[in-house]
Amino acid sequence: xxEALSNLAGLMKNAQQIQGRAQDMQQxxxxxxxEAASDDGTVRVVVTGELQLASLNIAPEALSNPRQLxxxxxxxxxxxxxxxxxxxxxxxxxxxxxxxxxxxxxxQQAMAKFGPGRS
Numbered sequence: 001x002x003e004a005l006s007n008l009a010g011l012m013k014n015a016q017q018i019q020g021r022a023q024d025m026q027q028x029x030x031x032x033x034x035e036a037a038s039d040d041g042t043v044r045v046v047v048t049g050e051l052q053l054a055s056l057n058i059a060p061e062a063l064s065n066p067r068q069l070x071x072x073x074x075x076x077x078x079x080x081x082x083x084x085x086x087x088x089x090x091x092x093x094x095x096x097x098x099x100x101x102x103x104x105x106x107x108q109q110a111m112a113k114f115g116p117g118r119s
Contacts, residue, residue, distance in 0.1 A: 025095050026050075029088055036080035038072040045073075047080040049088055 032049030042062035046054040056077075062069045 021095050025091050029091060032084070032087060034080050034084040034087060036076050036083065038076045040072075043069070043072040043076045045076050045080050047077070047084045049084055049091070051081055051084055051088075053077065 029049030033054060034047045034049070035044065036047070037044045042059040044055075044057040048054050056073070058069065058073075062072065
């Protein structure tokens with residue numbers, strides 16, 4: 001009986017440690033900023049580690065060709081989102097390694113679903 005209680009206490013301690021590290025990681029992701037720019041530099045975006053668009057800057061000269069501008073915005077936002085997802089995946093892997101779970105099974109599948117709107 002005492003062994004079972006000891007095991008339960010160990011699990012609770014690990015759960016608290018995991019929760020604390022996960023909260024730290026979520027805060028780091030919220031503070032993370034990833035920048036991307038179009039090839040000609042007329043479109044610049046900043047995305048957070050939580051995959052939220054933080055800013056979009058368009059140079060005045062880019063307004064003369066709306067179709068090209070639309071393509072540049074989409075490509076630049078996608079580039080920033082991809083970079084932010086990769087950074088988030090690295091944070092998750094770091095969290096798993098720090099908890100003694102390197103190469104945590106299912107990490108890649110979980111990160112493939114990583115996206116905005118999570119809490």
